[in-house]
Amino acid sequence: MARHLILRTVTHDLLPVRSLLAMMLAMILQTIPVGPLQCNCSILGDEETGTAIVIDPGDEAERVAGVVRKLGLTVSHIVHTHAHIDHIGGSAEFKRLCGGKALLHEGDQWLYEHLEMQGQMIGMSITEAVALDAKLQEGDRFDLGHDKLEVLHTPGHSPGSCTFVIERDGRQLVFAGDTLFAGSIGRTDLWGGDSEEILSSLRGKLMELDDDAEVITGHGASTTIGAERRNNPFITGQYRI
Ligand SMILES: [Zn+2]
Ligand SMILES: [Zn+2]
Secondary structure (H helix, E strand, O other), X not given: OHHHHHHHHOOOXXXXXXXXXXXXXXXXXXXXXXXXXXXXXEEEEEOXXXXXXXXXXXXXXXXXXXXXHHHOOEEEEEEXXXXXXXXXXXXXXXXXXXXXXXXEEHHHHHHHHOHHHHHHHHOOOOOOOOOOOEEEOOOOEEEEOOEEEEEEEOOOXXXXXXXXXXXXXXXXXXXXXXXXXXXXEOOOOOOOOOHHHHHHHXXXXXXXXXXXXXEEEOEOOOEEHHHHHHHOHHHHXXXXX
């Protein structure tokens, strides 16, 4: 009951839809924009088992850990959509505070090894890279209560970019990182970015998901796969990159 109360009272400036969906699915979902670039860090929890998977604790680790504690959750995994510093920069401290196995796709190993350089370029400082426990791979599935968070490898924004999908009661919830935004897509002019690859990840994988799948993007508002399939100019082909 306490957790229901928390879900009902938390509102989110940018993404009010997500807490409604989370309530419907009896899943705990808190998305917190963190750091100077406001990366969407998500805490995905299961009410029944009290476990959580945390996605992209890029900054403000203490604040994110505080929410995890308040919700009474135990972190099993810390997963990263990719290794840009705004998505992984707070992970070392978050792991120290909350535990959990940290995972990243090996395609982003170079970015992971150059976090300090990334920080210098965007004015973020980092003292330590999170110790990784394993590699993320296409098709990996992580337990969250009775459900599984599944990994899709969706390169293009970076070589190791991944999207996470969880399905409960027939509804998909998608964490797309910087591969897909509401009305836009991730940039491909950064280290290892590839515009052909991002389009093939979007068209070949993300657009294969359900029309009503809700997408938590890497920055800014959430969206649905159906809305992007119909209106996103990069996906419809109206804009070319
Ligand atoms: Zn990025
Ligand atoms: Zn980002």
